[in-house]
Amino acid sequence: MVEQTAEFTGRPWTRYSRKERWIRFTIYFVTLFAVVWAIRDIDIFWPWVWDAPTQIQNLGSRMWPPEFEAWSAIMNAMLETVHIATLSTMLTIFIALPVSYIAAQNTTPNRLTLWIGRFILVSSRSVNTIIWALLFVAIFGPGVLAGILAVMFRSVGFIGKLMGEAIEEIDRRPVEAMEATGASRMKVVLFGIVPQVMPAFFAIVILRWDINIRESTVLGLVGAGGIGVLLQGSIDTFAWQTVATILLAIIVLVLLGEALTSMLRKKVL
Amino acid sequence: MLEISNLVKRYGNDQPVLKGLDLVVEGNTVVSVVGASGAGKSTMLRCINRLVEPTSGSIKLNGREQVNLRGANLRHARRKIGMVFQGFNLIDRLTVMENVLAGRLGYVSLYQALTRKFPQTDIDRAFHLMDRVGIAHYANKRADELSGGERQRVGVVRALMQEPEILLADEPTASLDPKTSEQIMVLLQSLASELSLPVLINIHNVSQARTYTDRIVGLRNGQMIFDGTPGEFNQEALDAIYGGIEPPDETGGEEQPIAEARTP
Amino acid sequence: MNEGRSGAGPLTGQRWKKPPFIASPWLRYGLLLAVVVYLYWTFNTLPFNWERIAEGLPRAARIFGGAFPPSFERGELMWTGFKESFQIAFLATLLGVFLSIPIALMAAKNLAPLPIYLLGRGIIILSRSFHPVIVAILFVAAVGFGPLAGILTLTLYSIGFVAKLLAEKVEEIDWGQMEAMRAAGAGFFKTLIYAVFPQILPRQIGLSMYQLDSNLRASAVVGIVGAGGIGSTLMNAFGRYDYDFAFAILILIVGVILVSEGISGWVRKKIW
Numbered sequence: 114m115v116e117q118t119a120e121f122t123g124r125p126w127t128r129y130s131r132k133e134r135w136i137r138f139t140i141y142f143v144t145l146f147a148v149v150w151a152i153r154d155i156d157i158f159w160p161w162v163w164d165a166p167t168q169i170q171n172l173g174s175r176m177w178p179p180e181f182e183a184w185s186a187i188m189n190a191m192l193e194t195v196h197i198a199t200l201s202t203m204l205t206i207f208i209a210l211p212v213s214y215i216a217a218q219n220t221t222p223n224r225l226t227l228w229i230g231r232f233i234l235v236s237s238r239s240v241n242t243i244i245w246a247l248l249f250v251a252i253f254g255p256g257v258l259a260g261i262l263a264v265m266f267r268s269v270g271f272i273g274k275l276m277g278e279a280i281e282e283i284d285r286r287p288v289e290a291m292e293a294t295g296a297s298r299m300k301v302v303l304f305g306i307v308p309q310v311m312p313a314f315f316a317i318v319i320l321r322w323d324i325n326i327r328e329s330t331v332l333g334l335v336g337a338g339g340i341g342v343l344l345q346g347s348i349d350t351f352a353w354q355t356v357a358t359i360l361l362a363i364i365v366l367v368l369l370g371e372a373l374t375s376m377l378r379k380k381v382l
Numbered sequence: 383m384l385e386i387s388n389l390v391k392r393y394g395n396d397q398p399v400l401k402g403l404d405l406v407v408e409g410n411t412v413v414s415v416v417g418a419s420g421a422g423k424s425t426m427l428r429c430i431n432r433l434v435e436p437t438s439g440s441i442k443l444n445g446r447e448q449v450n451l452r453g454a455n456l457r458h459a460r461r462k463i464g465m466v467f468q469g470f471n472l473i474d475r476l477t478v479m480e481n482v483l484a485g486r487l488g489y490v491s492l493y494q495a496l497t498r499k500f501p502q503t504d505i506d507r508a509f510h511l512m513d514r515v516g517i518a519h520y521a522n523k524r525a526d527e528l529s530g531g532e533r534q535r536v537g538v539v540r541a542l543m544q545e546p547e548i549l550l551a552d553e554p555t556a557s558l559d560p561k562t563s564e565q566i567m568v569l570l571q572s573l574a575s576e577l578s579l580p581v582l583i584n585i586h587n588v589s590q591a592r593t594y595t596d597r598i599v600g601l602r603n604g605q606m607i608f609d610g611t612p613g614e615f616n617q618e619a620l621d622a623i624y625g626g627i628e629p630p631d632e633t634g635g636e637e638q639p640i641a642e643a644r645t646p
Numbered sequence: 647m648n649e650g651r652s653g654a655g656p657l658t659g660q661r662w663k664k665p666p667f668i669a670s671p672w673l674r675y676g677l678l679l680a681v682v683v684y685l686y687w688t689f690n691t692l693p694f695n696w697e698r699i700a701e702g703l704p705r706a707a708r709i710f711g712g713a714f715p716p717s718f719e720r721g722e723l724m725w726t727g728f729k730e731s732f733q734i735a736f737l738a739t740l741l742g743v744f745l746s747i748p749i750a751l752m753a754a755k756n757l758a759p760l761p762i763y764l765l766g767r768g769i770i771i772l773s774r775s776f777h778p779v780i781v782a783i784l785f786v787a788a789v790g791f792g793p794l795a796g797i798l799t800l801t802l803y804s805i806g807f808v809a810k811l812l813a814e815k816v817e818e819i820d821w822g823q824m825e826a827m828r829a830a831g832a833g834f835f836k837t838l839i840y841a842v843f844p845q846i847l848p849r850q851i852g853l854s855m856y857q858l859d860s861n862l863r864a865s866a867v868v869g870i871v872g873a874g875g876i877g878s879t880l881m882n883a884f885g886r887y888d889y890d891f892a893f894a895i896l897i898l899i900v901g902v903i904l905v906s907e908g909i910s911g912w913v914r915k916k917i918w
Contacts, residue, residue: 144740147736148736148737148740151733151736151737152737154729154733155730155733155734155737155793156730156792156793156874157792157793157794158792158794161789161790161794162794164789165788165789165794165798168788168789169785169788169789171788172784172787172788193692196688196692199684199688200685200688203685235900235904236900239863239899239900239903239904240896240899240900241863241864241866241867243779243867243870244866244867244870244880244896244899247870247880247881247884248709251705251709251884252702252705252706252709253698253699253701253702253705254695254698254699254701254702256693256694256695256698256699257692257693257694258694258699286467286469286471287471287472287473287474289433289467289471290465290467290471290472290484290537290540291473291484291487292433292460293431293433293460293463293464293465294460294461294484294485294486294487294488294540294544295456295457295458295459295460295461295462295487295488295544296457296484296487296488296495297457297487297492299492300487300492300495301487303492303495303496304473304476304480304484304487304495305473308473308474308475308476309473309474309475311475327775327777328777330777330780331777331779331780334779334780334783334871335870338693344780344783348783348787360776360780363775363776363780364772364775364776367774367775368771368775477664477665479662479664480664498663498664502659502661505660505661505662506658506659506660508662509658509660509662510658521662522665
């Protein structure tokens with residue numbers, strides 16, 4: 114056994130230094146303070162909170178068993194939802210690609226275009242699909258067009274931002290080589306940039322299509338077409354069992370979409 | 383014929399990287415440019431096809447001034463200058479054939495480039511050159527599936543597809559093992575004589591420079607301090623160029639980190 | 647002899663075409679045909695009310711005209727709305743993140759026995775499949791209008807995201823550290839604390855920051871269906887055709903989101 118000499122006894126060890134402990138304490142304290150403030154200030158009727166589990170259970174029992182009578186209407190609406198998601202994703206590509214080109218630091222012609230590109234992408238991303246839908250329903254009236262436009266306007270920001278990042282991450286050297294051959298800008302992009310961002314492009318579009326399917330299910334709640342319209346209608350008439358069926362259909366759609374997209378992604382990579 | 387007169391390149395307000403270089407390269411010679419890292423070899427080469435903008439001076443290729451060209455004129459001038467890169471600079475996801483045909487991008491239309499419908503003469507030339515350097519059987523293989531030496535050969539063919547009036551090579555063998563490196567140097571030397579092409583090679587392997595080139599130009603700190611035949615390139619010349627600096631590995635291949643010693 | 651330039655030789659005249667992206671021609675043209683047919687079919691079958699759509703442009707002009715300049719007059723209302731949204735997002739993130747830890751541990755293949763694993767994964771899938779707006783509607787139907795529904799919704803939303811990523815991280819941990827703790831004789835919970843948590847907590851903090859930002863955005867939206875926050879204020883403005891007020895709210899929403907994104911990005915950089 115190793116002899117324990119005097120110089121090793123009594124030495125303190127703590128996990129955190131003094132400074133670290135102060136920082137951690139401050140963070141905990143601030144968070145606790147924020148929590149207490151939020152709970153006290155928020156407009157919640159506390160008796161309802163304790164009642165919530167019962168209420169939720171109550172709603173759940175009203176939704177059982179699911180009612181399949183409106184099945185064909187539901188299927189049609191689901192199809193419409195898929196169409197909204199697919200069409201808008203397809204159309205978005207044509208807008209998002211040029212925007213991503215000017216929003217990427219290494220391909221944008223000048224600072225002004227860079228700011229314009231970034232501005233478009235940020236505005237598109239910061240406004241939720243549903244809010245876009247509200248706007249377009251107000252303009253074009255309730256229906257599928259509002260839905261398609263809403264999804265498009267939101268997707269431009271998503272695809273544009275990720276594609277812009279993909280463009281910024283390319284290897285510059287093939288681009289340099291293409292310029293050295295005397296090719297024009299467009300040909301340099303075609304041979305030097307496009308082949309490098311193709312895998313990212315497919316992955317991004319497939320991912321967004323998956324997300325758009327989910328988003329499209331709720332557009333109908335503000336009138337922009339798809340299964341949401343049926344859902345809102347059923348809720349308004351307290352047809353909870355139909356609601357349950359619709360929810361089931363939505364889960365199946367989402368799961369199918371995820372399965373399909375992960376299979377596609379494997380094919381592409 | 384390439385004529386460089388009083389070429390100066392300065393970045394911002396720093397010391398100039400190239401300090402008034404003069405160089406004349408006549409047709410059909412293979413000229414190697416040697417010097418330590420930072421001596422300005424790469425910068426000088428890239429000034430010729432304007433991948434780097436010269437600050438002042440003149441560069442004339444067969445009588446045509448290069449320095450003030452812009453837009454379409456610049457692109458047309460670049461067509462006539464072929465470049466081979468240290469990192470090969472291939473488009474990895476495209477096939478060897480597409481990489482080679484990319485050398486013609488300065489000559490074909492956008493539609494042809496987009497649809498890959500290059501003229502048959504270009505395709506003939508491509509097959510001929512690929513066969514000459516020994517990679518014709520790789521035509522439809524992805525560029526990143528080839529070995530280093532094979533990739534550099536693709537790079538050489540691409541440059542030659544431009545029907546250039548001069549070939550520039552920026553340390554073409556620095557990323558290759560010694561044996562492959564010799565093969566590439568042999569290739570460059572024979573192609574130069576077959577095609578009557580002037581070739582300018584940046585190289586830091588001094589023994590390869592002596593063996594495969596007709597003339598050696600030595601740069602140090604942006605100035606030319608040696609210009610002569612391999613026979614004249616003796617120990618004294620070597621010291622003048624690398625003096626105070628550890629000369630690179632004579633067996634070639636890897637880039638040694640060289641500490642730049644500024645002569646006091 | 648300029649052999650190289652003329653291109654003459656045994657291979658002259660050999661044709662070349664780019665090997666197509668999709669090898670089988672049936673698949674390639676089939677896909678193209680399918681896309682064209684799909685576009686034609688959907689545009690014909692989807693219900694477009696062209697008359698109403700034609701009214702769109704003049705309507706848009708009126709709306710944008712009415713929206714300019716944005717009206718910040720009812721600042722009180724906006725402030726209450728935003729405060730509530732923030733409270734909802736904050737509490738939901740806290741609750742969601744706390745619950746995510748046990749759920750993620752349950753949903754990790756390398757840690758949990760099969761029935762518990764399935765339960766954990768099931769909870770996560772359920773939380774993810776529904777858009778928060780749908781979940782919000784259901785909670786509103788169950789517990790009434792107001793921020794309670796919002797908090798419940800976003801908690802579920804947080805769990806769906808954070809627990810999933812955390813579970814993946816747990817499945818990727820270095821097993822050796824677990825073995826070492828077990829070999830030293832530590833029980834299940836002590837092993838967790840010393841071997842698992844140190845590996846996953848940094849990720850957890852990053853995820854929490856991301857989720858706070860995400861919840862802030864989402865809280866603006868669940869209000870549209872009555873779950874509290876600035877969303878309800880926005881909905882009311884739209885409903886009353888108060889487009890200048892709505893525009894003001896929208897601008898502020900975008901501003902808050904940008905600020906929050908900036909802050910969360912900065913915090914994540916600091917602790918990564």
